[in-house]
Amino acid sequence: MINNIKITREPRFSRKPGPKITLEEWFGIIQRDPELSFIISSSTKKYGTTTASWDAHPNPGKELSYLWGVDGRIVAQYPNEHLLKKMIQISRLLNADVVGEKGEIYDLGADGSLITIDKHPSLPKKSASKFVTTNNMAYGMGASTCSDFTKKTRGSGKIPDITELSLLERWEYYFYSWYQGYVTATLENMTDSGESLIFAGSHAERRIKDMEFLKSYCKKYPDRRFHHAANALIKSHIDGIGQ
Structure with a gap:
């Protein structure tokens, strides 16, 4: 296939x-x-x-x-x-x-x-590993530890209207928003053609599954940074895992 x-x-x-x-x-x-x-x-x-x-x-x-x-x-x-x-x-x-x-x-x-x-034989993919690494400098939420992420998030992964949330409950929204910006910047350089490599259903379905993955990763590796979890999620999408 x-x-x-x-x-x-x-x-x-x-x-x-x-x-x-x-x-x-x-x-x-x-x-x-x-x-x-x-x-x-x-x-x-x-x-x-x-x-x-x-x-x-x-x-x-x-x-x-x-x-x-x-x-x-x-x-x-x-x-x-x-x-x-x-x-x-x-x-x-x-x-x-x-x-x-x-x-x-x-x-x-x-x-x-x-x-x-064979419409575009001259558009080979760049290696994902060239752009998705765990050694890059991370800023903002990405620099937080995985344990900090799991302590400040809760629930099923569904993200309701932020105006309905308390300050503590907004952490989940903030972390996922950081991930969205990070994945956008990463995929910008993923292929010569500019084609996105992540397709994972509707936005709501993707968000729920993404949050489940991030929480699972961070519970397993609490001492790692949140951007490590984000990299793992990007790689899982590219490899067709967890979609």
Whole structure:
């Protein structure tokens, strides 16, 4: 299987350059297609959902048929040939392309078979280890110890409206906000193309899973710095672990 395939109109990848795919466009596709349905989770009521399931997948299973609306793209993780073909059908409705991690484009041949077009052979990935290290200087919340993080955070990982929180309860929000800035700066240098390497479902789902990972790491390594936990989380996303 192939990791992180997206439906996109991004000019640097697509043969059909255009604006980002809006949520309205994505929701319209889901609502009009009887084979697609919204994924309902425990966080949906509060945060909504941008995730859909392809219910006609011949081999249904957890996340094997999931499609995420993320940052103006529609993303699938480890799609097999069946889901890739469905993505191509969707991409045609959106006047977009189905693009892989190295810029390759997936399409259907005249006989309906899956074909690959090597659109951008000159965009190799840089080594993630070159940018994600545990030796960099950290400032702000990243310089706090893991034990400080676990002592000042609590709950399931859900982050409510900050105006509803007490000062103590806001620590969780502050730590995760630091992580978001850190991951943004790290990913800025992750590939020559500028492509993001982290796709992990809707923002609410990703945040909950991220906080669970960070808390687990910091309980295991209380003497390390919070930025070490952030690096571990970034690497886990890149490796496809914990997503």
